[in-house]
Amino acid sequence: MQLTLWSYEGPPHIGAMRIVASMEGVHLVLHAPQGDTYADLLFTMIERRATRPPVTYTSFQARELGGDTAELVKTSVGEAFERFKPRVLLVGEACTAELIQDQPGALARGMGLPVPVLSLELPAYARKECWGANETFYQLVRGLLKPRVPEAGRHPEPRPADRRPRANLLGPTALGFRCRDDVEEVTRLLASVGVDVHVVAPLGATPEDLLRIPEADFNVCLYPETADQTCLWLERMFGQPTVKTVPIGIGATRDFLDEVGRIAGIDVTDAKSPISSRMPWYSRSVDSTYLTGKRVFIFADATHAVAAARMCAEELGFTVVGIGTYAREFARDVRECAKRYGVEPLITDDYLEVEKRATELQPELMLGTQMERHIAKRLGIPCAVISAPVHVQDFPARYAPQMGFEGANVIFDTWVHPLMMGLEEHLITMFREDFEFHDAATASHLGSRVGTSRPAEGGSESQSAAEPADSPVDSPVQADASTVIWAAEAEQELKKIPFFVRGKARRNTERFAAEQGIQTITVETLYDAKAHFGR
Amino acid sequence: MSVQQLGRVSAAGDALPVVVRERGQRQVFCGLAGIVWLHRKIQDAFFLVVGSRTCAHLLQSAAGVMIFAEPRFATAILHERDLAGLADCNAELDRVVAEVLERRPDIGTLFLVGSCPSEVIKLDLAKAAERLSGVYRGRVRILDYSASGLETTFTQGEDACLKALVPELPQLPSGERSLLVLGTLPDVVEDQFARLFAELGIGPVHFLPPRRTTEFPPLGSGTKVLLAQPFLGETARACEARGASLLTAPYPFGAEGTLGWLRAATEAWGVTGEVLDAVTAPAIARAQRGLAHHRASLAGKRISFLPDSQLEIPLARFLRRECGMELVEVGTPFLDRQLMAEEMRLLPEGVRLTEGQDLERQLDRLREDRPDLTVCGLGLANPLESEGLRTKWSIELVFTPVHGFDQAADLAELFARPLRRAALLRV
Numbered sequence: 001m002q003l004t005l006w007s008y009e010g011p012p013h014i015g016a017m018r019i020v021a022s023m024e025g026v027h028l029v030l031h032a033p034q035g036d037t038y039a040d041l042l043f044t045m046i047e048r049r050a051t052r053p054p055v056t057y058t059s060f061q062a063r064e065l066g067g068d069t070a071e072l073v074k075t076s077v078g079e080a081f082e083r084f085k086p087r088v089l090l091v092g093e094a095c096t097a098e099l100i101q102d103q104p105g106a107l108a109r110g111m112g113l114p115v116p117v118l119s120l121e122l123p124a125y126a127r128k129e130c131w132g133a134n135e136t137f138y139q140l141v142r143g144l145l146k147p148r149v150p151e152a153g154r155h156p157e158p159r160p161a162d163r164r165p166r167a168n169l170l171g172p173t174a175l176g177f178r179c180r181d182d183v184e185e186v187t188r189l190l191a192s193v194g195v196d197v198h199v200v201a202p203l204g205a206t207p208e209d210l211l212r213i214p215e216a217d218f219n220v221c222l223y224p225e226t227a228d229q230t231c232l233w234l235e236r237m238f239g240q241p242t243v244k245t246v247p248i249g250i251g252a253t254r255d256f257l258d259e260v261g262r263i264a265g266i267d268v269t270d271a272k273s274p275i276s277s278r279m280p281w282y283s284r285s286v287d288s289t290y291l292t293g294k295r296v297f298i299f300a301d302a303t304h305a306v307a308a309a310r311m312c313a314e315e316l317g318f319t320v321v322g323i324g325t326y327a328r329e330f331a332r333d334v335r336e337c338a339k340r341y342g343v344e345p346l347i348t349d350d351y352l353e354v355e356k357r358a359t360e361l362q363p364e365l366m367l368g369t370q371m372e373r374h375i376a377k378r379l380g381i382p383c384a385v386i387s388a389p390v391h392v393q394d395f396p397a398r399y400a401p402q403m404g405f406e407g408a409n410v411i412f413d414t415w416v417h418p419l420m421m422g423l424e425e426h427l428i429t430m431f432r433e434d435f436e437f438h439d440a441a442t443a444s445h446l447g448s449r450v451g452t453s454r455p456a457e458g459g460s461e462s463q464s465a466a467e468p469a470d471s472p473v474d475s476p477v478q479a480d481a482s483t484v485i486w487a488a489e490a491e492q493e494l495k496k497i498p499f500f501v502r503g504k505a506r507r508n509t510e511r512f513a514a515e516q517g518i519q520t521i522t523v524e525t526l527y528d529a530k531a532h533f534g535r
Numbered sequence: 536m537s538v539q540q541l542g543r544v545s546a547a548g549d550a551l552p553v554v555v556r557e558r559g560q561r562q563v564f565c566g567l568a569g570i571v572w573l574h575r576k577i578q579d580a581f582f583l584v585v586g587s588r589t590c591a592h593l594l595q596s597a598a599g600v601m602i603f604a605e606p607r608f609a610t611a612i613l614h615e616r617d618l619a620g621l622a623d624c625n626a627e628l629d630r631v632v633a634e635v636l637e638r639r640p641d642i643g644t645l646f647l648v649g650s651c652p653s654e655v656i657k658l659d660l661a662k663a664a665e666r667l668s669g670v671y672r673g674r675v676r677i678l679d680y681s682a683s684g685l686e687t688t689f690t691q692g693e694d695a696c697l698k699a700l701v702p703e704l705p706q707l708p709s710g711e712r713s714l715l716v717l718g719t720l721p722d723v724v725e726d727q728f729a730r731l732f733a734e735l736g737i738g739p740v741h742f743l744p745p746r747r748t749t750e751f752p753p754l755g756s757g758t759k760v761l762l763a764q765p766f767l768g769e770t771a772r773a774c775e776a777r778g779a780s781l782l783t784a785p786y787p788f789g790a791e792g793t794l795g796w797l798r799a800a801t802e803a804w805g806v807t808g809e810v811l812d813a814v815t816a817p818a819i820a821r822a823q824r825g826l827a828h829h830r831a832s833l834a835g836k837r838i839s840f841l842p843d844s845q846l847e848i849p850l851a852r853f854l855r856r857e858c859g860m861e862l863v864e865v866g867t868p869f870l871d872r873q874l875m876a877e878e879m880r881l882l883p884e885g886v887r888l889t890e891g892q893d894l895e896r897q898l899d900r901l902r903e904d905r906p907d908l909t910v911c912g913l914g915l916a917n918p919l920e921s922e923g924l925r926t927k928w929s930i931e932l933v934f935t936p937v938h939g940f941d942q943a944a945d946l947a948e949l950f951a952r953p954l955r956r957a958a959l960l961r962v
Contacts, residue, residue, distance in 0.1 A: 001585075001611045001627035003634050010592035033651050035565025035684025038593045040914030050921035052914065059561045062685040065655070076560070083895060095587035096651035096685070099618070124587055125615045 006351045006371055008326035008389055012122040013094045014039055015132025018226075019140065020090060021053035021174040022202040026140070027086035029077050031069075031104040032094035034059045046392050047175055056080040058097075058104075065100065073104040074111060081113055088144070088207045089117045090136070095124035116207075118143045128349075130225045130301070130327055133173055137202055138229040144210050149237045156239045159217050165195045165264035166216040167243070171227030172203040177304065177388045179203055181401035182222065186247065189404045190220075193257060193268045202226075214238045218263050222246065222403075225301050225327060247403045248307035249411070250280055250315055277405035279412045283316055291416065297322040297363035299346065299354050299372055300387030302330030304402070306337045308367050308386050311411065313341060322346065322361045324354065326369075351375070362504040365419060370394070382418035386411075484513045486521045493523050508533045552879060552888045554870060559893025562912055563843055563868055565684030566692025567650065568597045572933060573696055574607040576719045579643035579747045582608040583635055584682075585628065585660060586650030597930075607642070609635060613652055624658055625666070632667055636675060644748040645671075646696065649681035676703065676748060688868040690766040690844045690933065693719060697743055697770040700751070701777065704743075707755030714740045714800055715752055715779065717771065718764030721936040722746070728763075728787075728939060731797065734814045737804045743770075754779055759803045761796065763787060763938060765878070766845035768871040785877045787938045788846075788946060789853035790822040795877070818940035825944025826857055829951040834859030836907040836954065842866035842892045843912055843929040850910075850932065850946075852881045858947050862886050863906045866897065908950060925953045 013030060020028040021043050030036070037057050043049045058076045060069045073091075081089060091108040105119020118139055122132050150156075159165060167190055172179035180203070187197045198216040199209045213219075213234065220243045221231040231242040241263045247256035261268035282288060296318045298308050302325045312318040324346030325334040331347040338345035346357050355375045358366060366376040366383040370391045376383030385394050386402070401407040486494070497505050505526075512529035513521050567590055570582045584590050591610035611631040616622045628647075636642060645667075647660045664679040671677060680699040682692040697717065707713055714737055716728065725742055732740045741752030756778030760771055765786050775781055784799035785792045794815055801811045838860050840847040847867045854860040862883065870890040872879075882888070889897070901909060902922070909919055909926045916926040927950055937946040 001613060001617055001622070001624070001631050003631045004588075004591045004610045004612050005606060006595055007588065007591050009588075010596075011588040013589075014592065033565070033684040034561040034563055034688060035567065035593065035651070036589060037560075037562045037914060038564055038568075038596055040562070041912070042596055044915070044917040045913050048917060050917060052918045057560050059559070060685070062654070062683075065685065079895070095589045096655055099652060099655045123615070124589065125613060125618055128588065 002350075004350070006374070008349050008351070008369065008371060009129035010039070010042075011095055011124045012127045012129060012132025012135070013092055013120075013124065014042070015129040015134070015226075016090065016092050016120055016122060016136040017043070017053050017055055018129070018133045018173045018175050019136040019202045020055065021049070022172070023054075023205050023207075025087040025206045025208075026090065027054045027056065027080055027084045027088075028090045028092060029056045029058070029073070029080050029104070029108065030092055030094055031058045031060070031073055031076075031097035031102060033061065033096050036094050036096075043174055046390075047395050048392065049174065053174075054084060054086070056084075060097075069097075069100060070102045070104075070107060073102055073107050077104075077108045077111060077113075081115075087115055088140070089113060089115055090120055090140070091117065092120035092122050092136075093124075094122075098122075098124050116143060131329060133226045134229050134329075137171075137173075137226055138233060140202075141210055141213065141230045142233055144207060145214065145234075145237070148211070148214065156214075159265075165218070165266060166198040167195050167260070167264075168199045168201065168213050168216045168219045168240075169197055169222050170201055170219050170231055171221060171223030171225070172200065173223070173226050174203070175388060176203075176223060176226070177301075177386070177390055177394065178400060178402045179223070181399050182403040182407065184399070185401035185404035185406050186220065186222065189247065189253070189257070189271075190260065192271045193260060194266060195260060195264055214240065216240065218243060218260075220260075224303055224330065246303050246307055248304070248407060249311040250277060250405070250408050251310060252307055253404055253408065277408050279315070279405075279408040282412050288317075288416075290421065291419070292317045294318045294364045294419065295321045295361070296365045296367060297358055297361050298386075299324045299326075299366075299368045301325060301369075302327045302333045304387035306333050309337050309341060311408075312367075315408070316412070316415065318365070321363055322357055324348065324357070355379075362507065364501070365415065367415065382420075384415045384418055484510050484519065484521060487523075490521045490523050490526050493526055505530070552882050552884070552886045554888045554890050557889055557891045557893040557896070559891075560895065561688070561868070561892045562841070562894050562914055563892070564597060564689040564912070565593070565651070566682030566687030566689065566695055567593055567648065567684075568689055569682065569692030569696060570594060570608050570648065571597055572719055573693060573744065577644070577744050577746065577748060579641065579749065580607065580646060581635060581639055581642040581644070582646045582648050583632065584608065584610040584648045584650055585653045585658060586610055586613065586648075587652045588612050590650045590652075607639070613656075618656065624656075625663060628658075628663055629667065629670075632677075636671065642675060644676045644678065646699070647677065647679040648696075649679065649683055651683045651685050654681060654683045654685055678703070690764070690846075691769075691869070693764070694767045694769045697767060698773045700743065701754065701770060701773040704751050704754040704777075707753035707757050709756065711753075711755070712757035712759065713753060714738070714804075715754065715758050715760050715774065716740065716742045717760055717762045717767050717774070719744055720763055720938060724936050724938045724942060727941060731814065731818075732800065735797065735801055735804070735806050735810060737800050737806065756780075759800070761800055762874065763796075764846075765849055765871075765874055766869075768874050771874065783877055785852070785881065786846075786849040788849050789857045789943045790819050790826070790940055791857060791881075792849060792853060793822075793938070793940050793943070794819065815940070822940040822943040826947055829944060829947035830858050832951045832954050832958075833947060835861065837861045837863045837904070838908045838910065838950070839863040839901055839904060839906040840865045840867075841897060841901075841909065841911040841915065841929070842868040842889065843910070844933055845869060845871075846929075846932055847910070848875055848878045848882070848888075851886075852878050853943075853946065854950060855883060856881065857943070858950070860908075860950075863904045864889060864897075864900065866890075866892065868892065908954060910950075925957050927953055 020026045043053045058072050091105045109117045172183050199213050218241045219231050221227050234240045243259050245256040245259050247253040257268045296312050298305050305325050309320050309323050312320050320341040323338050326349040335345045351371045358375050366372050366381050367386045369387050370389050373383050400410050509526050509529040512532050574582050617624050647664050649660050660679040664677045667677045678699045680695040754777050758779035759782050760774045760779050761782045771781050782799040785795040787793040787796040847865050851862050851865045855862050864887045866889045909924050910929050919926050936942050
């Protein structure tokens with residue numbers, strides 16, 4: 001049993017729903033009690049989809065348990081087939097159905113429907129949403145293409161010289177982060193080097209499209225969380241190589257094009273200058289100097305976390321002070337990345353642990369999911385969302401890709417926007433006693449909303465009942481601080497430091513004092529510590 | 536499954552509407568969704584769902600994204616080892632409960648909430664609550680109820696929760712009397728009602744659930760129970776089992792419903808009709824002024840309710856009689872004929888009343904009817920809008936102050952707004 005307040009991922013059948021909701025001509029019958037239909041709202045409300053996900057729920061009730069639930073499965077399958085006329089039918093179970101073991105997949109297959117019927121194993125008590133999406137996509141592709149796998153040892157025909165290379169884009173799904181726009185941007189990017197996109201799947205694909213996958217020269221694994229298993233299988237069975245670089249950021253986009261060029265056997269040198277990206281110049285502009293060394297904590301799915309770390313370090317001049325992921329299946333990528341930046345990786349799906357780490361690190365910017373938005377809001381830290389799970393505001397009306405050169409533009413704007421601008425930061429530092437520079441003042445371009453959830457120093461400001469009593473923002477380090485006290489004038493001086501770095505200043509000073517064996521922190525100690533930790 | 540109309544059953548009397556019962560796919564929340572408002576109403580309570588990742592995800596999706604504060608609910612997620620018997624579920628539960636109580640020392644009452652998986656594996660939460668009560672006696676009260684989707688639909692979760700509170704209520708000394716109002720009301724509405732009862736000379740008045748579990752109302756044979764929400768049948772009957780008597784009344788939606796509701800209390804207290812009229816006249820006048828404003832956009836418009844919260848019948852009555860709307864279909868997930876008797880009498884003859892749900896067929900009817908407004912759950916609203924049907928999210932009806940005289944116009948406005956908006960938009 002695991003105590004969970006908020007979760008990063010739903011159960012695996014939600015992943016299956018993400019695949020079928022992405023596609024056309026596919027229907028899922030889910031053996032599940034009433035209540036599990038809540039999942040529809042994720043698609044229709046959070047992503048504002050105009051159609052219901054193609055899912056039929058059996059809605060079994062207590063009185064049917066041990067009796068006619070199996071019959072219910074068959075009726076549901078029959079009716080769903082009649083009504084929706086899918087070209088492929090998937091059958092799966094949600095958590096409760098798994099326990100009653102009706103074998104709905106076998107029941108459905110025994111009905112002799114005139115379309116492929118695929119049975120999904122979605123272990124609800126062991127696996128989660130991303131795994132479910134990955135597995136469902138794999139089962140679907142494998143189920144449809146298995147009869148077409150060439151004999152072992154037969155290599156694919158080489159591409160005729162007069163045909164442009166073709167690529168499949170695999171992995172974008174409903175409820176994914178900016179998938180819709182990434183597909184468009186990557187299609188444009190590939191076109192710029194003379195590569196045609198053949199099939200995009202699962203987003204917008206039909207079962208017939210999946211059958212055309214082997215006609216492409218290679219696959220682009222856009223989102224490994226949903227497509228790595230499928231790409232690996234296609235590589236093994238059809239000899240289709242996989243482009244693995246995820247083109248998020250200028251550097252990664254260049255690497256992506258290099259990899260495409262290498263795999264497709266074409267020259268990509270012309271397209272590599274980021275002509276459509278203002279991001280490199282914006283980052284080099286003197287105005288951005290203040291971004292230097294901003295301390296960033298990243299927590300997301302593995303793909304977006306790793307990509308964000310590289311952009312932070314190489315393209316924005318930030319310092320990565322922490323990185324983590326909830327996607328255990330991809331923990332290795334994040335561990336390697338953490339090693340590169342010399343930080344401790346955080347692999348967890350417990351948001352309380354993420355909050356604890358954020359509190360310890362006192363970053364100046366958080367890049368994360370909807371959950372980190374909560375955490376950052378509580379801690380008064382600027383935040384930008386970079387990965388699923390996300391909320392309705394992260395499905396913008398405008399074109400806002402993350403990938404490719406335009407994606408880099410979008411990311412520059414999105415990550416820099418929550419921060420206080422350079423000169424403003426200086427002014428606040430210089431004129432601490434200006435009455436309008438109160439602790440809760442946000443950056444001037446973010447409006448005058450005083451963050452009620454931004455706890456004041458020491459958590460002494462009135463807190464709503466909703467806030468926990470021990471606001472962790474600025475509380476002294478327990479172990480070190482127990483022996484150290486602050487002199488009144490040092491405490492006063494500390495207040496002159498802007499709130500967004502004050503927590504860190506306090507902690508550093510206390511750590512310094514503890515290390516130096518200082519009992520009472522004076523103004524001198526404060527500045528000694530500043531010199532000691534000065535960056 | 537499917538059409539299985541289980542027959543046309545005439546409800547209670549001959550003049551009452553005919554009810555069509557349907558079975559099939561349902562598009563409703565399970566009872567866990569009630570935690571979303573219960574955990575805010577009862578300020579010292581914590582709701583620990585013992586269930587699956589789906590339960591946690593449901594709560595988060597139904598509510599979580601709207602609440603930025605740390606919630607007073609959580610899920611103890613069952614894992615493979617719990618099911619395989621490798622881990623003793625009870626020992627695990629004890630550990631998780633300790634974790635919760637350590638994190639939230641301010642909690643006075645902990646509800647262990649059963650779910651579909653916990654029901655199916657027959658995890659006995661009543662026994663667990665009893666055992667843990669022994670451990671935390673004097674510090675935390677530990678209760679249990681089931682909000683599993685196998686047994687409860689949406690608002691029935693509140694019924695199950697309140698029913699679990701009934702045995703905890705102190706005994707009302709014999710010879711004394713009191714009024715007990717059942718059902719979660721927004722604090723502001725509760726205060727309005729408390730003032731009205733005071734002016735009417737009715738008292739003492741208590742509310743269940745209370746804002747804090749240290750303020751449990753007494754219950755006994757002198758208690759008159761008045762339901763503020765129509766979905767609390769089990770709780771009402773549990774109160775009756777402890778000797779209380781149930782007042783029959785329409786529900787306090789709209790001026791007519793609220794007046795009828797108050798009248799039931801005045802009659803029980805022997806307060807005259809003159810006093811009732813005098814006390815309520817100003818509020819009724821206000822309500823009618825407010826309603827007049829929205830009647831223009833609602834009158835003559837056709838409305839369908841999909842089954843969701845059990846509020847459908849009282850709301851249909853209000854919209855028909857006070858706003859002039861035409862009822863196309865009124866769906867309810869479950870019809871408690873006893874509790875709905877007064878409301879059913881106020882529905883027009885021949886209204887199409889359905890109990891239960893067979894989703895696809897209901898949507899077929901809806902597309903054929905093309906009402907001006909459809910009241911439905913969040914999963915269906917946007918798809919129906921994209922088919923050109925105007926919708927009203929039903930969940931707003933349980934989250935918004937809509938009871939009583941002074942909220943009558945607000946209630947009408949909830950239905951008028953989508954229509955007004957549709958008339959405004961030129962995109």
